[in-house]
Amino acid sequence: MPFHPNGLTSAPSGKVNPRLDALAHAGGPILTKRIPSWPYADPKDRHVVSYDEYVKTAGYVGLRKAIALKPDAVTEEVKKSVLRGRGGAGFPTGLKWTFLPKLATDDQGREADPGVRYLAINADESEPGTFKDRLLMDFDPHLLLEGIAICAYACRISRAYIFIRGEYHHQAHVLEEAIKEAYAHGIFGPRGLLNGADTARGGPWAVECHVHRGAGAYICGEETGLLEALEGKRGWPRIKPPFPAVKGLFGRPTIINNVETLAHLPSIIEFGGEWFTKHGSPSTLGPNVPGSFGTKLMGVSGHVNRPGCFELELGVPLRVLVEELCGGIRKGRKFKGAIAGGVSMGILGPDQYDAEMDFDIGRKYNVLGLGTACPTVFDDQTDMVAVARNISRFFKHESCGQCTPCREGSGWLFQLMSRIEEGNAKTKDLDLALEIATSMGSMPGTTICGLADGNNWAVRTIMNKYWSEFEKKVKPTFVPVKVSIGANAKRAVSAGANG
Ligand SMILES: Cc1cc2nc3c(=O)[nH]c(=O)nc-3n(C[C@H](O)[C@H](O)[C@H](O)COP(=O)(O)O)c2cc1C
Numbered sequence: 082m083p084f085h086p087n088g089l090t091s092a093p094s095g096k097v098n099p100r101l102d103a104l105a106h107a108g109g110p111i112l113t114k115r116i117p118s119w120p121y122a123d124p125k126d127r128h129v130v131s132y133d134e135y136v137k138t139a140g141y142v143g144l145r146k147a148i149a150l151k152p153d154a155v156t157e158e159v160k161k162s163v164l165r166g167r168g169g170a171g172f173p174t175g176l177k178w179t180f181l182p183k184l185a186t187d188d189q190g191r192e193a194d195p196g197v198r199y200l201a202i203n204a205d206e207s208e209p210g211t212f213k214d215r216l217l218m219d220f221d222p223h224l225l226l227e228g229i230a231i232c233a234y235a236c237r238i239s240r241a242y243i244f245i246r247g248e249y250h251h252q253a254h255v256l257e258e259a260i261k262e263a264y265a266h267g268i269f270g271p272r273g274l275l276n277g278a279d280t281a282r283g284g285p286w287a288v289e290c291h292v293h294r295g296a297g298a299y300i301c302g303e304e305t306g307l308l309e310a311l312e313g314k315r316g317w318p319r320i321k322p323p324f325p326a327v328k329g330l331f332g333r334p335t336i337i338n339n340v341e342t343l344a345h346l347p348s349i350i351e352f353g354g355e356w357f358t359k360h361g362s363p364s365t366l367g368p369n370v371p372g373s374f375g376t377k378l379m380g381v382s383g384h385v386n387r388p389g390c391f392e393l394e395l396g397v398p399l400r401v402l403v404e405e406l407c408g409g410i411r412k413g414r415k416f417k418g419a420i421a422g423g424v425s426m427g428i429l430g431p432d433q434y435d436a437e438m439d440f441d442i443g444r445k446y447n448v449l450g451l452g453t454a455c456p457t458v459f460d461d462q463t464d465m466v467a468v469a470r471n472i473s474r475f476f477k478h479e480s481c482g483q484c485t486p487c488r489e490g491s492g493w494l495f496q497l498m499s500r501i502e503e504g505n506a507k508t509k510d511l512d513l514a515l516e517i518a519t520s521m522g523s524m525p526g527t528t529i530c531g532l533a534d535g536n537n538w539a540v541r542t543i544m545n546k547y548w549s550e551f552e553k554k555v556k557p558t559f560v561p562v563k564v565s566i567g568a569n570a571k572r573a574v575s576a577g578a579n580g
Pocket residue numbers: 165166167168169170171172174203204205206207208299300301302303304305337338339340342343530531532
């Protein structure tokens with residue numbers, strides 16, 4: 082595969098693609114700088130980065146810089162970067178950290194003991210079509226561990242649990258080995274971060290870090306379901322408030338962040354929050370809307386020639402992602418649509434191929450949001466009714482069953498989608514399906530968590546954007562109309578009026 086002199090891969094045609102040049106920012110990739118990846122380098126050269134290699138390539142520099150700052154100054158830097166959560170909701174990370182209870186200080190400015198606080202790292206990655214966190218865990222586990230250490234210091238957290246989906250056996254093993262290395266080199270452990278180094282907070286700060294394997298339920302990726310599962314219970318989401326930052330794991334203040342979110346912290350602290358905002362784009366929705374800054378891992382699957390996970394600046398148009406990086410739609414076919422970023426986000430229709438992959442996507446293109454920024458692409462031969470039926474089956478299977486609208490609604494939607502696909506539905510079933518979808522979810526205020534919203538957005542946007550395909554599969558609903566002619570008409574009308 083030919084490579085551009087600055088490490089940027091040329092287009093499949095062999096010519097250097099100016100658009101790719103523009104995509105690659107001057108400093109090269111950030112999250113994947115040690116993981117050779119398109120368009121910067123050849124994925125064939127990938128290997129697990131050891132502690133020694135990590136340190137030789139400026140690893141743990143961000144952590145050293147972090148502990149030289151007061152914890153609140155670290156949080157300020159993260160706020161300045163406008164880093165938004167990469168787990169799906171896009172909530173600003175620094176702001177989330179400020180929801181932890183404030184600590185009292187004595188007259189010499191020393192903080193009170195925060196007691197036990199937890200960091201739960203969301204490595205569940207169970208959103209269909211999403212495969213981005215695993216790239217980091219497969220090859221550069223210390224990047225995540227450094228991010229964990231920085232977050233723990235900033236938030237005065239002493240225990241971190243990486244909650245990893247059950248199917249990620251290999252990734253769990255890689256992480257466990259890396260954690261052993263990190264303990265052996267004094268990153269974690271009772272002496273304190275970086276072998277008990279003094280911190281700007283005063284004295285060392287000790288962090289323990291463990292891997293906890295999930296049992297394979299989608300709902301355990303929802304943050305409060307995850308906490309229940311970590312406590313050894315069934316992964317049933319909790320009603321909020323109280324929010325985890327106040328009362329989370331084992332009733333203690335807890336921060337929950339996604340793997341990719343935490344992996345951004347070392348560079349943000351090393352180069353500064355402002356540096357981070359040089360990548361990506363400000364919001365186009367107004368000055369009060371947080372921008373889409375930094376790079377994002379985008380895992381593309383579906384009907385493309387070369388699926389894969391790419392690190393690009395937020396804001397790259399979907400068309401560029403598919404055409405330039407994935408070699409276009411398979412068999413030369415046309416684009417029909419794409420799940421925006423995990424099935425919960427709904428679908429981008431045929432006329433939305435140029436949608437910018439940033440956090441404004443929800444309001445601009447009538448999807449729920451950017452989600453995990455891992456699109457599943459469909460070609461023009463795809464049966465969208467089958468897609469809706471398949472997705473509704475997933476949600477029916479994964480609903481935890483606590484809330485009636487989600488438990489029953491997900492079952493009804495699956496039944497209706499199956500009936501439509503089989504040709505046994507009537508026109509009125511289309512309205513019924515839309516009504517059920519619209520009325521379920523934490524946003525209409527009928528459920529505890531967002532799983533039902535995901536079900537709603539997926540089914541509703543597919544139906545709305547491919548309405549004619551659904552209409553073709555249903556039989557018309559006949560509404561009985563009483564027609565009275567001539568002399569009988571008056572009697573029929575007056576009988577109707579009386580009766
Ligand atoms: C049904 C459901 C499943 C979710 N699954 C995941 C997941 O697998 N991984 C993840 O990081 N976030 C997932 N989330 C989002 C988390 O609840 C939470 O917002 C996220 O972990 C917060 O981290 P962040 O702020 O760093 O993005 C899910 C949310 C819902 C409603």
